[in-house]
Amino acid sequence: MATYAEQIAAFEAKRASNVAAMKSLMDEASEKGETLDAEAQDQFDELQAENESVDKHLTRLKSMQSLDAQTAKPVSGDTEKSASESRTPTVHAKAKPPKAAPGVAFARVAKVKALSRLDGETPREVAKALYGEDSEVFGHFVKAAVGAANAGSAPWAGNLITDGGAFADFVEFLRPMTILGKFGTGNIPGLRRIPFDVPILVQETGGTGYWVGEGKAKPLTSWTTSRTKLEPLKVATIAAVTEEMLRRSSVDADMWIRDELASAVSARIDTTFIDPAAAAVAGVAPASLTNGVTPILSSGNDADAVRTDMRALAAGFRAVNNTTAGAVWIMPETTAEALSMMMNPLGQPEFSGITAEGGTFLGKPVITSEYVPSDYEADSGGNPGVTGAVVALVKASDVFFADEGGVAVDFSREASLEMADNPTTASDTPTGGSMVSMFQTNSVAFRAERALNWAKRRAASVQVLGNVNWGD
Incomplete structure (x- = not known):
């Protein structure tokens, strides 16, 4: 050539x-x-x-001649080997390390920071030893230029919210695991997002308009509102990990840490968001969307009863001049699965489009979750002992939602924990309890916190169906 x-x-x-x-x-x-x-x-x-x-x-x-000149190397033909290589240049390809599974990078960053503190080494050195210089985690700490860890440095164990790509990756992993995270994805409308501590008006009752003849007095109308704001409330969890597990560089160990952090946060958020029994605790937790809503009791278990129940829920919205536009179904996975298996006399699905994972039901998107009650007694007064699933119809635009957009993760080896999911100890009113030392058991405690809050824009933002046993 x-x-x-x-x-x-x-x-x-x-x-x-x-x-x-x-x-x-x-x-x-x-x-x-x-x-x-x-x-x-x-x-x-x-x-x-x-x-x-x-x-x-x-x-x-x-242009190519110029580039060729820049990359040209002097030919050395002093030996048979160098002469051969000069005639047949070899390009050595460097394999790019595979991208970690979603959320694993966040768990690795948390693990590296924890080990850095335990061993007194820089996060960069720990990341290099565990994952190598070509890893995504090592590249993160090279960019971050993190200083050496020491027990007296308060900012060292700061929030991982600043860890850019790793945090964003974890949020994307966490999103489909929660009811809240599914709003605003795919065909599901988003909640009405607002900042924390900003006053908002919550509508209690609506006004009425009138047709007025020429020269006639215009009737007055009135509506009631209340003024409120969403303060940041924390949902927190603590998970203990042994140092042996922490020091393992296997993917399984990293995924275990990721899953523990994600499931602990998502479980509590979902339970509080939808469980009718979750009442508000001032300064601690918001009420669930279904708390305080008088449920409509399911009329039966077959397809005709399902349609009757749906008409009753829609009527609840229209009775207060609200519409079901932008509404979303929230139900247990088992209830959605039962609907998907209902067949008409021709052997066709009675309600096509719905699956245990969601889909659509009667033209509206469905969110399913294992944390929606499936054995709840909705009418303890009239029908004591009768239980069933809870199905909620939520108008997304009528729900205020505030979120800092981050998950804060801290860790400690010096802590002593009350190993229970219902701890009785407190610092404001000290009480005794059985404690386990992290140092004594060679363990590290991970604490995950997320600040968020929600509130209904008006009381009729949610309609609830109780004692649902469709398909039984």
């Missing part, structure tokens, strides 16, 4: 030849005192177009 220099010389000669031919055509017309005839015009235009193409190609050739 010709070198770049030889190709450039050939095209420059071609260009010069075309220019000479174009000049000859113009000189001939000038001698006659005429313009170019049709044939000469075509020849001139063809030569001019060809030169434009040659000029562009020359630019490309010269």
Whole structure:
């Protein structure tokens, strides 16, 4: 193959030849005192177009020649091996490490920071030892330029919220695990997001409009509102991990830490968000969307009863001049699965589009969760002992939601924990309890916190169906 220099010389000669031919055509017309005839015009235009193409190609050739010169290396032919290599250059490809599973990078960053504190080494050194210099985790700490860890440095064990890509990856992993996270994804409308501590008006009752004849007095209307704001409330969990597990660099160990952090946070959020028994605790936790809502009792278990129940829920919205536009179904996975298996006399699905994972039900999106009560007694007064699932119809735009957008993770080996999911100890009113030392048991405590809050824009934002046993 010709070198770049030889190709450039050939095209420059071609260009010069075309220019000479174009000049000859113009000189001939000038001698006659005429313009170019049709044939000469075509020849001139063809030569001019060809030169434009040659000029562009020359630019490309010269660019490649310059790049080739920059990457050229002197040839050493002193030995048989070097002479052979110079004639057949070898490009060594470096394999890119595979991308970690969703959320694992966040768990690895947390683990590296914890081990850094335990061992008194920089996070960069720990990341290099565990995952190598080519890993995503090591690259994170190189960019972050984290200083050496020490027990007296308060900011050291700060929130992982600043850990950019790793945190975003964890949030994306956490999102489909929670009811809250599914709002605003796919065909599911989003909640009405607002900042923390900003006053908002909550509508208690609506107004009424009137038709008025000419010259007649206009009737007055009134509505009631209340003023409130969403303060940041914390949902927190603590999980203990042995140092042996922490020091393992296997993917399984990293995924275990990730799953523990994610499931602990998501379980409490979902339970509080939808369980009718979850009442508000001032300054601690918000009420669930279904708390305080008088449930409509399911009328039966077959397909006709399902339709009757749906009409009753929709009527609850319309009774207060609200619509079901933008509403979302929230139900247990078992209830959605029962609906998907209902068949009509022709053997076709009675309610197509719904599965245990969600889908659509009667044209509206469905969110399923294992934390929606499936054995709840909705009418203890009239029908004591009768239980069933809870199905909620939530108008997304009528629910205020505030979220800091982060998960704060801290860790400690010096802590002593009350190993229970219902601890009785407190610092404001000290009480005794059985404690386990993290230091004594070679363990590390991970504490995950998320600040968020929600509130219904109006009481009729949610309708609830109780004692649901469809398909039984």
